[in-house]
Each structure stands twice: as structure tokens, then as C-alpha cells.
Amino acid sequence: MTFPVDVSRPFRYPSELKRLAEAVRDAGDYDETRWIEWKSTLDLQTQGAIHHIARQILGFANRDPQIAAPWAGGCAYLLIGVSPGQYDGVTLMDPERLVSQIQPYVGADIAWTPESVQAGGVDVLVVIVEPPRPGDQIHVLRKDLAPYRKGAILIRRPGQVAQADDVEMAMLQRRLLSRAEQIAVSVDPVRPSIEVQPDFSNLVDNWSERERAHRVAARLDRPKKDAQPVTISGLFSAGSLGDPRSLSQYTNEVDKYIAECRELQFRSIVHRFARHRPAKMALRITNSCERNFSQVRVTVEVDGSDAMGFAGDLLELMDIEPPRLPSPPAPFGTPMAGRGAFDSLIDPTRLSYNFVQPKVYWPTHDWDVRAIDGGIQRIEFSPQDLRPYETIELTPVPLLVRAEPGKTLSLDVGITATNADGKLDSRITLSISDSTFSPWAD
Numbered sequence: 547m548t549f550p551v552d553v554s555r556p557f558r559y560p561s562e563l564k565r566l567a568e569a570v571r572d573a574g575d576y577d578e579t580r581w582i583e584w585k586s587t588l589d590l591q592t593q594g595a596i597h598h599i600a601r602q603i604l605g606f607a608n609r610d611p612q613i614a615a616p617w618a619g620g621c622a623y624l625l626i627g628v629s630p631g632q633y634d635g636v637t638l639m640d641p642e643r644l645v646s647q648i649q650p651y652v653g654a655d656i657a658w659t660p661e662s663v664q665a666g667g668v669d670v671l672v673v674i675v676e677p678p679r680p681g682d683q684i685h686v687l688r689k690d691l692a693p694y695r696k697g698a699i700l701i702r703r704p705g706q707v708a709q710a711d712d713v714e715m716a717m718l719q720r721r722l723l724s725r726a727e728q729i730a731v732s733v734d735p736v737r738p739s740i741e742v743q744p745d746f747s748n749l750v751d752n753w754s755e756r757e758r759a760h761r762v763a764a765r766l767d768r769p770k771k772d773a774q775p776v777t778i779s780g781l782f783s784a785g786s787l788g789d790p791r792s793l794s795q796y797t798n799e800v801d802k803y804i805a806e807c808r809e810l811q812f813r814s815i816v817h818r819f820a821r822h823r824p825a826k827m828a829l830r831i832t833n834s835c836e837r838n839f840s841q842v843r844v845t846v847e848v849d850g851s852d853a854m855g856f857a858g859d860l861l862e863l864m865d866i867e868p869p870r871l872p873s874p875p876a877p878f879g880t881p882m883a884g885r886g887a888f889d890s891l892i893d894p895t896r897l898s899y900n901f902v903q904p905k906v907y908w909p910t911h912d913w914d915v916r917a918i919d920g921g922i923q924r925i926e927f928s929p930q931d932l933r934p935y936e937t938i939e940l941t942p943v944p945l946l947v948r949a950e951p952g953k954t955l956s957l958d959v960g961i962t963a964t965n966a967d968g969k970l971d972s973r974i975t976l977s978i979s980d981s982t983f984s985p986w987a988d
Contacts, residue, residue: 549573553581556619558958558973559849560663562920563672566623567665573630580609580702581617586629590639590671597691599624599644599673600651604700605707606675607656607685610717619971620677622702627670635668653688659973677971680724729966730835731842731932733959736828736939739977740955743825743946749985750811754804761800764877789879799875806872813868815985819944820856820864822983826942827925827957827976833932841929841964844940846957850923852949855915864911864944912941929964951980 551569570584583602588595606622614620627636641660652658657676662669687698694700694709699718701710710718791799819825827846833839848855856864912928927940949955954975961970 549582553617556621556958557623557672558674558847558956559852559920559922560661561849561851563661563663564665566672567625567628567633567663567670570625570628570630571633571666579617579704581606581614581622582625583623583705584625584629586627586632587634587636588626590626590637590644595626596647597651599626600648600691601700601707602702603648603652603656603658603673603675604685604687605702607652607658607678607682608699608701608710608714608718609678611678611680611682611721614678622675622677624673624675625670626673627668628665633666633668633670635666636671638662638669638671650689651687651691653685655683656685657972676973678721679728679968680721681728682721684718684722728968729839729842729961729963729970730833730837731839731961731963731970732832732834733829733844733961733972733974734832735974735976736830736942737824737976739824739979740827740945740947741822741824741979741981741983742951743948744819744981744983746812746815746819749815750808753811753985754808757807758800758804761803761874761877762797765879788881789876791878793878796875796878803872803874810868810871813863816860816863817866817868818985819983820860822944823942824979824982825947826944828939828942829959829974830937830939831930831932831961832937833935836934838934839932839963839966842932843929843962844927845960846925846927846943847918847922847960848925848945848955848957850917850921853923853945853947853955855913855923855925856944856946857915860946861915911943913943915943932963947978949978951978953978 549569550572551565557563557566570582585598588598590596602624606624609622611620614622627634644660659674661672661674663672664670684699687694687696687700690696691698699710699715700707701714701718829844829846831842831844914926916924916926918924925943930938930940932938947955955978957974957976959972959974961972962968
């Protein structure tokens with residue numbers, strides 16, 4: 547029976563993992579293979595559950611890379627809380643605690659991640675084990691786990707995990723010795739956290755309210771009554787023509803000025819946010835061997851519901867300096883002869899620019915953002931040449947992070963080079979923090 551979901555690429559993001567859980571619900575009892583295992587439910591607080599998860603991780607990690615590759619990009623999955631025909635759910639455990647209890651059995655060299663999703667109204671735990679690679683070590687049991695003793699080699703067979711036999715041991719030895727000219731480049735975050743996107747519209751609203759209150763209160767003299775008639779003697783003060791506007795007319799001028807500024811302020815805020823360092827994804831690549839790597843290309847994929855890169859109109863706002871704001875109306879009570887002088891006053895309550903027309907900059911970014919299937923965004927950096935043991939910081943990429951502060955942002959990284967075989971995949975997580983962005987700061 548064909549598994550009821552497309553398995554041509556890995557399942558990484560919450561929406562994809564939910565689809566995988568739904569596919570298990572619709573699967574047949576005999577659909578468990580070398581890349582997926584499920585349990586209707588387990589009590590994660592028990593030693594039996596910890597042992598079961600550890601066995602599955604070891605079995606998945608000791609697979610043949612060629613046999614693993616056609617399904618989910620070589621990744622393997624253990625789902626707890628769902629089985630064919632039913633959602634039973636699972637009481638989740640803190641991920642760090644779960645990892646700390648399993649790691650003594652599997653060691654620290656296996657790349658695996660516990661994730662959780664909601665499907666069918668219940669919580670489902672999904673354990674993701676990264677693909678096996680040529681040259682991988684043989685992963686052994688690090689601690690007694692009945693009925694196996696420390697040092698046992700467990701391997702995944704269709705629908706089960708068992709101790710490796712002589713044929714399977716030969717495969718693992720070939721895997722260990724088949725280290726080709728593989729790319730030895732790692733990608734790490736420069737900063738472990740990234741700030742959430744602020745509410746741009748709210749920032750514009752706050753500016754509008756403050757600016758309006760300031761402008762309405764900006765008067766040279768004690769204001770005259772709105773209905774007071776304008777007299778010839780009142781039009782002249784110290785030899786200058788007085789202000790013929792009523793207070794309501796002046797207020798209307800202020801409202802018109804605020805309306806004209808709102809779109810410009812939005813453009814200005816986005817422009818400045820794109821330069822806010824704590825809201826940028828900053829990565830560095832490192833060559834960890836004595837070999838030169840040419841044209842190293844790094845791609846990063848992120849769930850578009852969690853974060854978005856600057857593209858299209860946003861990229862234009864990032865690259866084009868916003869125009870200067872229009873001149874505000876002269877304060878109420880300004881003599882007509884003094885209007886020009888007041889128009890030129892520096893006003894610390896609003897942004898000001900040194901340009902009357904938009905100034906276009908040559909883009910300084912060497913990355914590109916594009917949407918791919920499933921709402922995923924792919925960020926692709928320009929290729930870099932890496933000398934032995936060299937580290938290069940990639941150009942930081944501004945992200946509009948939508949996930950809540952306190953959560954983590956998962957980045958799936960792919961690395962290739964023109965003079966090395968294969969592709970290196972890894973996952974980076976950044977902690978999401980509150981925004982410190984202030985568009986009015988210098």
C-alpha cells in the first residue's frame with residue numbers, strides 16, 4: 547500500500563509534521579518501514595517509553611544511506627500518539643528533559659530532534675532522526691537497555707529494531723569506510739537569538755498621535771477664541787502681518803499633514819527595521835579541514851508562518867531611502883511674514899532626512915529570498931570560497947519573525963560546494979526575543 551502522503555522530501559515544519567501525523571492516521575497497519583515507526587501512545591514518564599525511543603533512534607541512525615535516501619530525504623520519524631485509524635495522543639514532556647533522559651543511551655553524535663504537533667485534537671510527539679551519511683560512525687548502545695547490553699549495535703529493519711547480524715554489520719563497515727571527498731563546512735549562528743517583528747502599523751499610529759498632540763499644542767501666543775473676528779489692528783503685531791487662521795483651520799492643516807506623513811513614516815520604519823541588527827539572521831560558515839572549498843553555497847529554509855525574509859516591495863523599501871517628510875504647518879499664531887522661518891526650524895519630534903527626493907542605494911545584500919512549496923521560504927546566499935580552517939560571516943538577513951517571543955525559530959540549512967560531493971544538511975534554532983526596535987532612535 548502506498549503511504550498516503552508525498553514522501554519525496556523531509557517533513558520539518560509544524561504544518562508538514564501535522565500532515566505526516568494525519569497520514570499515519572490514514573495508513574495501513576503494515577505501512578511501517580525502515581523510515582517511520584508509530585505508537586498509539588506511551589507514558590513518557592516511564593523508563594519503558596525512554597527505552598523504546600532510544601532503540602528507535604539507534605536503529606534509524608544505523609541505516610544504509612542509499613536505502614534511506616528515497617524516503618523523506620533520508621530522515622526517519624517516530625510518532626507517538628497516533629496510529630492507523632485513531633488519535634490517542636500523548637502527555638508531552640519538556641523537550642530538554644526528554645533529551646537528557648535519552649542521551650545516555652544513544653550518545654551525543656546522533657542528530658535527532660523531538661517536536662510536537664496537534665492532530666485530531668490531541669498532542670502528538672514526533673522524533674526526527676537526521677539522514678545517515680557515508681562515513682558515519684557505527685552507533686552503539688552506550689548504556690544497558692534490556693535485553694541489550696552496552697555496546698550492542700541496533701539496526702532498523704522493516705517495522706522493527708533488532709541487533710545487527712553479520713550482513714548488516716558488513717553494511718555498516720562499508721558505510722564507515724566510504725568517506726568520499728565530502729564537504730566539511732559548518733554553519734553556525736553569530737547570535738543565538740533574533741527579535742520578533744514589531745507592529746509597524748501601531749508604530750505609525752503612535753507617531754501620528756504624538757505628532758498631532760504636539761502640533762495642536764504648538765502656538766506662539768495665547769490662542770485667541772475661535773469665533774473672535776479678525777480686525778485690522780489685530781492683523782499687525784510688531785509690524786508683522788498676524789495669523790489669519792482660526793484654531794479649527796489650523797487643526798485641519800495639522801490633520802492633513804499627519805495624513806500625508808503616515809505612508810512615508812511606514813516606509814521609513816520598515817527601512818530602519820531592515821537595519822536593526824537584533825532582528826537579522828546572522829550566520830557564519832567555517833571550513834573545518836585542510837582542503838579548499840570552492841563556491842560554497844548556503845541555503846536556509848524557514849516556515850513562512852514563523853518568519854519571512856524581505857522580498858518584493860519590502861526589498862524595495864529596504865534599498866530605497868524614504869523621502870523627506872513634508873513641512874509641518876506653522877504653529878498657530880505665527881505671523882504671515884514669519885512662516886518661512888518656522889518652516890525651516892528643526893523639529894526633534896519628527897524624523898527628518900537630508901534628501902528631498904528618494905535616494906536609491908545599490909543593494910548591499912548578497913542573498914535572495916523566494917517562496918517554495920508548502921509556505922516555506924528559501925534564503926539563498928551568494929557562493930563563497932573557503933580556505934582551510936577559514937570562517938566567513940555571511941551578510942545578515944533581516945527577517946520578519948512572527949512567532950511569539952520565548953519560542954524558537956527553526957532554520958534548515960543546506961550546504962554544497964562545486965569541488966565536493968554531496969550536500970550537507972543541518973538544523974539551526976534561534977531563540978525568539980521581544981523587540982527592542984525604536985524607529986526614533988539615532
